[in-house]
Amino acid sequence: MKEKIMLVDLSKCTACRSCQVACKNWNGLPAVPTINSGTYQNPPDLNAKTYTLIRFQELEARDGAMKWLFRNDKCFHCTDAGCMKACPVPGCITRTESGAVVLDSTKCIGCKYCYHACPFSVPQFDAATEKMYKCHWCHDRQAEGRIPACAKACPTGTIQFGDKDAMLALANKRVKELGGDASVYGDKHLDGTHVVYVLTEKPEVYDNLPVHPKISPLIFLWKDVLKPFSMLTFLGGLGACALYYLIKGPKRPKFEEGGEKHE
């Protein structure tokens, strides 16, 4: 399967929430209890049973001009995936050919390293099962030649899914059409995310959207420096012992009369 990109063109989103419902429908996820806390946004954040969420943001310019931004939030399926890097369980977080970063919750040990490693705070913990959950890019649908449920349900063409080059070309074309502060977001981050936005405002305007998303340097330090260094040190230590044994031989006990060695 070719590498894919999901293009989310925020200029077209009307916050109808078809994506949220289609995702729950496909994945058999239940509704969670919610209250109205003074916004249309519900549930308030991603959670173990909500893999995608429309974020609402009201913006008032100084001249009184009003904007109401709608952003479809979910896993970005990064190429340099912090979650995959940080996960201590082999085979728990894997990548598919199309670019999906799939978290197999059944293998998860609930350490939450993935959450801390994710620049977007996507993976969610379920206290009941003690496991982590997130969008898996409908890799099961993709395996059957179908597009993810959110893309299928979206009525306005906000969420599109296709081959990487074609989607990026579309994204850049759209940004040119929109002009103003419009930009493509994601293709330059984390070696390229597979969920790419067309933003209508500058990235810094959006709530909860890092302008320069990066995996915490602690993770790099841990995985790319400390871990190899520790491995090196450990194996090196073992190796040094082995070398010493080969060169110097085993330590023999001294004789009690004087300890003279045989020639």
Added chain:
Amino acid sequence: MTNHWIDFRNSDCILVMGSNPACNHPVSFKWIQKAIDKGGKLVCVDPRFTQTAAKSSLYAPLRSGSDIAFLGGMIKYILENNLYFEDYIRQYTNATYLVNPEFKLPGDNDGVFSGLAGTKTREGYVSGKYDRATWSFQMNDDGTAKKDLTLQDPNCAFQLLKKHFSRYTVEKVVEITGTPKDKLLAVYKSYAATGKPDKAGTILYAMGWTQHTVGVQNIRAMSIIQLLLGNMGVAGGGVNALRGEANVQGSTDHGLLFHILPGYLKTPTASMPTLADYNEKNTPKTKEPKSANWWGNTPKYSASLLRSFYGAEVPLDDAYSYLPKIDDGANYSWLTIFDKMYKGQFSGFFAWGQNPACSGANANKVRQALAKLKWMVNVNLFPNETGDFWKGPGMNPAEIDTEVFMLPCAASMEKEGSISNSGRWMQWRYKATNAPGVAMPDGEIISELFHKVRELYQKDGGPVTDPILKLTWDYGKAFDPHAVAKEINGYFLEDKEIDGKLYKKGSLVPAFKFLQADGSTSSGCWVYCGSYTADGNKSAKRGKDDPTGIGQYSNWAWAWPVNRRIIYNRASVDLSGKPYAPDKPVISWDGTAWKGDVPDGPWPPLASEADGKLPFIMKPDGVASIFGPGLADGPFPEHYEPLECPIEKNPMSPQFVNPTVKRWEKDGVPELDKRASCDPRYPIVCTTYRVSEHWQTGVMTRWTPWLLELQPEMFVEMSRELAELKGFKNGERVMVKSARGEVNAVAIVTPRFKPFTIAGQIVHEVGIPWHYGWRYPNPEKKELRSANLLTPSIGDPNTMIPESKAFMVDVIGKEVK
């Protein structure tokens, strides 16, 4: 709609007013987005910055209930800047017609038109009724209207229009609507640019325009604008109602309202004892030589309908005598029903697929009315506030004698049949799954009911024996929707030769032009004639080809009438049949025939002296109305304040409220039909609207967990300024109250609402959704959550639709228990 959903993509300027399609018709936004992608403008006018406003290039706020002022100002702008399409209005409208010189405009007549009889109070006239004799045209001896083709005569409709709307200056409009002047002019400029012959502007409206005491006149104002700009009959134009329910179009087409029979024939009244009387009174006549006057065919449709009800053996006159007749001038609409129900005049009530306890204006009155019934049948998917009214808030079951029967019914995907969308497309739906438990499709319930009633009549007789026993009912013991669909289409009841071709008895009628007045044909709804013929069930067609390029898709489903997708399309071409917009033609004349959409009649273009016909074929004179004498409240729209309004006087005239509105406080139930206008206890304007996630009163959607998760509770949106004034925080629980009731709601404090300055004073507005009720979730709490507990029982004088979009409330910082 005169046009259809997909056609929006052809528009150069989409005006959204009185609706919020991005939120409430989300799939339609696909087509609106396509228009935007092609360079079209989306202009949104709304009291609140909505999801549609968020996608618009231009947003202008206006106070709920001031639409006619806004639109009147636009009419003035179009006229004084010469942006109207002059050839179009001269040829296709009655702008040239000379009006009776005795006719008086409100500007010269205390804010009312000539001919009003009513009680004069300090607020102007109330309980008025117009004698419309002066709203007439000057006639020639040959029975045609006198016309001034130069449009200069001071009595011609065009000049009267100009004079009437000369009072709608920008300053006056701003004073009434609260719209900032620069935004007002920006909207006018954008929209009026579609007056060019090759440009099209469309209006998308919904309940935000209709649910007012001036609801019909709101639509009239826009119709006038569309005529002035030549936007009727063209691709990307039209007057487009976004209907609020999936099959409400079907329900009105098939005559579910009291004042119409299927196909928009009028319900017979007591003063029409015979079919001949009925046809005489209801068949318009004209002397205009080029008018097709299609309603002149009424006798064919009334006869065919009677044949459909009573078959070929019952004489037409007998069949007519079996139809119930309404008292002349009497009103049997929703508000009247519940008023009479409250007064104990109904024993029984079928609440069929509805939830009046939440959907009826002045819901407290409705709920108390239900308690007066002996029995009620509640046909619905889930228990609701109506069926369970007797255990609702404030009810004492021990004191209520109503016996309630719950008949669970099938959902739309659990039965086969059709729905008709806003674009008049009849679309067949298949059955995907069985209904659960004992739930049955409505058709089967009605069928069983009828068979039982007939059986009882056969055994015991009753008050209307013949009308019941002689009804034809050939739809199978278990209801067969195909049989009904064919009956609606209609049959030849005998061999009939028409234009040299023989149509056999028992064959399906191919189109309504073949329907006969002599009783040889039947048709359950003449506008659907042609939908199910020898060629099959046209509404089930799913052809995706579109050779026209304008999104016509003539092979997808079937549109009434005769699969015409854009009606009044003869107005989209000039006198010789050449399209005004060559890059998006609807029809065009190639010298011998029309190409494109089904033309509004096969006749050649108007330039053909002998056979040409005017485009507005459903109007007696063939032209559209600039001057419209047929409505109860005026031939031109005039701004009146809502029944409950925030200011003491109407800035436009001494007439405060629409003088012809029926005022319930007099003969209604005074303690329940209270009104509070310019009352310091209720200083805030309130409007109602919807959210994407819930449907109507939430009877189905509140029971759907994924939807309830998204929008779990009743809320009230208010401006930051109002919240600060009242000391409310975002998310705080508050109470909204009107003269009629109270509801609890969560405050959503938002910059998307801003205070208005109306007639020099600050006026705040809040908005509430109407999807909630006590029955679910948390029935044991018996919460007051329904918006209609607040709304007034007052309606438009033409349609009696309640004024749920503009009334007065207060918001206080404690919940009522």
